[in-house]
Amino acid sequence: MAHDIPYDGSRPDHRASRYLELMRDWEALQDAGAGWLANASNLVALLHRGLGFWWTGFYLLRPTDGTLVLGPFQGPVACTRIPFHKGVCGHAYTTNEAIIVPDVDLFPGHIACASASKSEIVLPVRDTHGNVVMVLDVDSDQLNDFSEVDQAGLQRLMDLIELNWENWN
Numbered sequence: 001m002a003h004d005i006p007y008d009g010s011r012p013d014h015r016a017s018r019y020l021e022l023m024r025d026w027e028a029l030q031d032a033g034a035g036w037l038a039n040a041s042n043l044v045a046l047l048h049r050g051l052g053f054w055w056t057g058f059y060l061l062r063p064t065d066g067t068l069v070l071g072p073f074q075g076p077v078a079c080t081r082i083p084f085h086k087g088v089c090g091h092a093y094t095t096n097e098a099i100i101v102p103d104v105d106l107f108p109g110h111i112a113c114a115s116a117s118k119s120e121i122v123l124p125v126r127d128t129h130g131n132v133v134m135v136l137d138v139d140s141d142q143l144n145d146f147s148e149v150d151q152a153g154l155q156r157l158m159d160l161i162e163l164n165w166e167n168w169n
C-alpha cells in the first residue's frame with residue numbers, strides 16, 4: 001500500500017502520482033458494511049500518512065445548531081465546533097465549493113486551531129443525493145502548500161464517498 005511508503009515532499013512530481021496510488025488504496029480499503037465512521041477514519045489516515053500533511057480531518061454537518069462538528073481526524077487536537085458561516089470550513093460549506101488558502105493569516109475569519117497551520121484546503125463532501133454532509137479540511141505547516149493538484153486528487157477521493165455514501169449508512 002502506497003501510504004506505507006514515506007512521502008517525499010521534495011519531489012514536485014511526487015504528490016500527483018501519490019494521489020493516484022492513494023486512489024487505488026482507497027478503492028481497495030473501503031468496507032461498506034463497516035459504516036461511514038470506520039471508512040472516513042481510514043480515509044483520513046490514508047491521506048495523512050500518505051501525503052505527510054500536518055492536520056487532516058472531517059467536520060460533520062450538524063443542522064440542528066448550525067455547526068460543523070469535529071469528526072475523524074489525524075494531527076494535533078482541533079476546534080470541536082465551527083459555525084456554518086465561520087472560517088475556511090464554513091466558507092467551503094456555505095459556498096458548496098472547494099477553497100485553497102495559501103496563507104491562512106490573510107483569510108478573513110480564519111479559525112486558528114493552532115498557530116503552526118500556515119495554509120489550508122477545504123472541500124465539501126456530498127452524499128449520494130448531492131447534499132453536503134461534511135467537509136474535508138487539510139492543513140499544512142508550510143505556506144502555499146496546496147495547488148490544483150491537491151484539489152483534483154482530493155476531489156477524486158471524495159467523489160468515491162459520494163458514490164458509496166448510501167452503502168455506508
Ligand code: SME
Nearest residue numbers: 078087088089110111113
Ligand atoms: N482553520 C479551520 C478550522 C479547523 S482547523 O484548521 C483544524 C477554519 O478556518 O475553518
